[in-house]
Amino acid sequence: MSGLAVNEIAIRGRLNTVTAALQPGQVTAICGPNGAGKSTLLQALAGLITPTSGTVELGGAPLPQGRERARQIGYLPQIGEVAWDLSVASLIALGRLPHGDRGDAQVAAALAALDLTAFAHRPLSTLSGGERARALLARVLAGEPRWILADEPLAALDLGHQLTLLARLREAAKAGAGVVLVVHDLALAMNHADRVMVLDRGELAADGPPEEALASPVIARVWGVPARWLGEPGARALVCG
């Protein structure tokens, strides 16, 4: 029992009785229109919001708190804020704070995993948007969490950088981590997730394999847009209208 689960959680005004059990080793995408409650659900899974009712469990037990939780769940917020112009290596080393060590080996591994070794001593202000996004994800990976929860990590990235980041997240899932992503791009969710949860006005509108959860009727109902998928599974493109 190493799953991350929400049991009938409600958060006043934002989420209404959502139940889901997420499994490690999978990439799960949370989709939905603006204001549907995607980030709220992700923050509840990360233990950053206390639900008004319901419970969040990890491995069948209540979500641990503080450093213990931080060692198990890595969270990448939507806004990639970094207040000071740290070097890439210093930024990534922040991922080791829950462990209370420098984690030189883990920082070096995270730098290598995201092709940032050559940038280790560069200030963040000198990086491009894509390099910065990779550095922010590397910060989470350096903590070696069992769960990676990322809020729109692909936003504002070009296609190449999106695919690079998705490949690294897939590698983490293959290594046994649970990966949960808030994603706006439905084609990315369709082609790269193992499971998709669709939220609509705070409620779970669909939950399952991408082909089912993002079927055309679901898109029409939730987003109010007539749409159909083209191509083969794993290489789908969405056509609207």
Add this chain to the structure above:
Amino acid sequence: MTRPIPLLTVLLLLAVPLSLLAGRVWLDPWSTPNAAVILAELRLPRALLALVIGGGLGAAGAAMQGYLRNPLADPGLFGIAPGAALGAVASLWFGYAASAWLLPLFALAGAGGAMALLALIAGRSASAALFTLAGMMIASLAGALTSLAISLAPNAFALSEIVNWLMGALTDRSWPDVWLAAPLTLAGIALLRLAGPGLDALTLGEPAARSLGVNPARLQWLLIGGTALTVGSGVAVAGVIGFVGLIVPHLVRPLTDRRPSSLIVPSALAGALLVLAADVMCRILPLVTELRLGIALSLIGAPFFLRLLLRLRRGWL
């Protein structure tokens, strides 16, 4: 990152002996009459007090800038220094300042009161924005009450005492001031150091910091306690000395990896160096009366602050 620590330590080891000799009259330990007494009873406690006060203000500035993620933050903005000043002014107003201990104790009580009020208003939410607004409100209230005390001063002597004291100085300070300020300042710096990892995490914003296991309420308590001890004890023995907490972290930051935790001890050392140097400058300037330390540091600090603002406008900070 410990690179700036040896450098600043060496500079301090050079500056302290020089400061002991410097003054309107330069001291020659071998030929100046009563040199040993002057050194032991006047210049050494004064130099140590400069180190203690500067160290506390530098560390508090670094921690406060890290907490608010704002390079323009200064510990004086958050009510604790004005609260301590109000306490000291009250002791002068009531004529208690003749006792060596009452003025600092009143100042510490003022700092403690400001800290308690800050914790009461901002503590529960642990929000940096509320902390800032509460601090500014307390600073404004304490400033208004200080002005009221000045305007209602019972006599011209008390008025003169209050105004002079508010300018901040190390003139005529002695060992009891060192014994009062040093332990409190060291305890404050220790609390601020404990806050270091939380401040580092806060670099990524509040949600990410909490996801890294930071307890925002504990962090805020460490900040309030550390700042109250360092700034409060400094104001208690030397009056209001501004700009050190603002300037010093900027001078030191390029020498570190810019994590707030890596800045606290170097800022304490650099603050100590800056206040020591400014105090020596006050002593050796050929003026009719000795320049007040608070005025000297404000004269240095204001243009520096303007330079920071201009750099911020150009996005260079």
